[in-house]
Amino acid sequence: MYIVPEREIANLMTREAAFDAVEKVFAAMATGDAYNFPVVREAIGHEDALYGFKGGFDRAGLTLGLKAGGYWPNNLEKRDIINHQSTVFLFDPDTGKAKAMVGGNLLTALRTAAASSVSIKHLARKDAKTIGMIGAGHQATFQLRAALEQRDFEKVIGWNYHPEMLPNIEKIANEAGLPFEAVSLEEMQDADVIISITSAFAPSLMAEHVSPGTHLACMGTDTKGKQEVEAALLAKSRVFTDEVAQSISIGEAQHAVAEGLIKEADIAQIGAVINGTNPGRTSAEDITLFDGTGVGLQDLAVAASVVELAIKQGIAIEVDF
Numbered sequence: 556m557y558i559v560p561e562r563e564i565a566n567l568m569t570r571e572a573a574f575d576a577v578e579k580v581f582a583a584m585a586t587g588d589a590y591n592f593p594v595v596r597e598a599i600g601h602e603d604a605l606y607g608f609k610g611g612f613d614r615a616g617l618t619l620g621l622k623a624g625g626y627w628p629n630n631l632e633k634r635d636i637i638n639h640q641s642t643v644f645l646f647d648p649d650t651g652k653a654k655a656m657v658g659g660n661l662l663t664a665l666r667t668a669a670a671s672s673v674s675i676k677h678l679a680r681k682d683a684k685t686i687g688m689i690g691a692g693h694q695a696t697f698q699l700r701a702a703l704e705q706r707d708f709e710k711v712i713g714w715n716y717h718p719e720m721l722p723n724i725e726k727i728a729n730e731a732g733l734p735f736e737a738v739s740l741e742e743m744q745d746a747d748v749i750i751s752i753t754s755a756f757a758p759s760l761m762a763e764h765v766s767p768g769t770h771l772a773c774m775g776t777d778t779k780g781k782q783e784v785e786a787a788l789l790a791k792s793r794v795f796t797d798e799v800a801q802s803i804s805i806g807e808a809q810h811a812v813a814e815g816l817i818k819e820a821d822i823a824q825i826g827a828v829i830n831g832t833n834p835g836r837t838s839a840e841d842i843t844l845f846d847g848t849g850v851g852l853q854d855l856a857v858a859a860s861v862v863e864l865a866i867k868q869g870i871a872i873e874v875d876f
């Protein structure tokens with residue numbers, strides 16, 4: 556089997572490779588060629604840690620495995636390592652033998668950024684010029700950097716619950732040669748594309764803050780109880796997701812469904828748009844909303860891609876196992 560350590564991922568993986576891997580696996584999920592296993596997530600009663608497994612099998616890409624990991628809130632303070640920790644394990648679907656062990660921390664950030672980018676590619680208006688960010692933490696920088704590659708954006712606007720964090724995303728905008736403006740939530744009406752990536756448990760962005768024709772990628776809500784946007788916004792939108800079962804249980808749509816504002820059947824898989832079986836945006840006035848909940852198959856797809864690159868470049872460590 557091969558080992559690709561976390562320290563090698565930054566030199567190996569590109570945003571383009573992550574985008575391609577995620578777009579392909581979303582497409583495979585929509586045809587039924589790939590499916591996610593039920594997620595296990597446990598409070599282990601040690602170090603306040605949340606630990607779990609996200610796995611799946613992609614019959615089209617022949618990728619089988621799981622991501623094991625979670626959140627250790629004391630890591631940074633006690634040990635100077637990041638709080639989110641994960642490792643991806645890949646198995647040979649023909650034999651069940653272990654195939655690879657891959658550092659999953661940076662890959663998680665890249666696959667999450669790729670997901671909102673895939674949604675922008677397939678659902679945002681072609682003439683989108685202004686991108687709005689709700690959130691300015693660790694993941695926001697990845698989302699913005701990847702999103703800027705999808706359209707000829709001319710301006711970045713941003714709002715964050717903690718305004719002192721906004722320079723994090725201003726830096727990314729400026730690196731891309733774009734102006735940045737800190738705005739109020741009302742001024743998000745100027746955005747053609749909005750990405751929300753926060754850990755909020757109450758909505759910030761209301762339906763009245765979003766103009767017709769906007770595409771939203773809601774990426775922060777990945778747990779029961781979290782919420783970034785008003786449920787009424789989903790009722791006004793054409794709603795897409797990575798996986799419907801997660802969208803209605805742990806994603807942004809959980810609230811709109813619970814309140815009876817939309818039904819499960821109103822939510823489409825982004826993969827169907829990629830495959831051309833769902834039209835996606837049907838007019839310049841549609842509000843499209845991608846509920847990106849984060850699925851195990853995304854992790855496996857980028858890990859498989861990085862293993863291939865590592866083997867090609869002679870960086871993968873081969874061990875007898």
Ligand code: NAD
Binds near residue numbers: 716752755759850
């Ligand atoms: P972070 O801690 O670096 O940043 C948190 C962000 O949330 C900051 O912008 C902060 O200001 C904002 N925030 C905190 N409390 C808030 C509140 N009460 N109201 C509004 N905003 C608030 O975290 P991160 O690594 O950037 O991750 C952000 C979120 O994305 C987390 O909830 C994480 O679980 C989620 N996430 C989702 C996926 C996915 O696949 N969908 C993948 C990775 C992370």
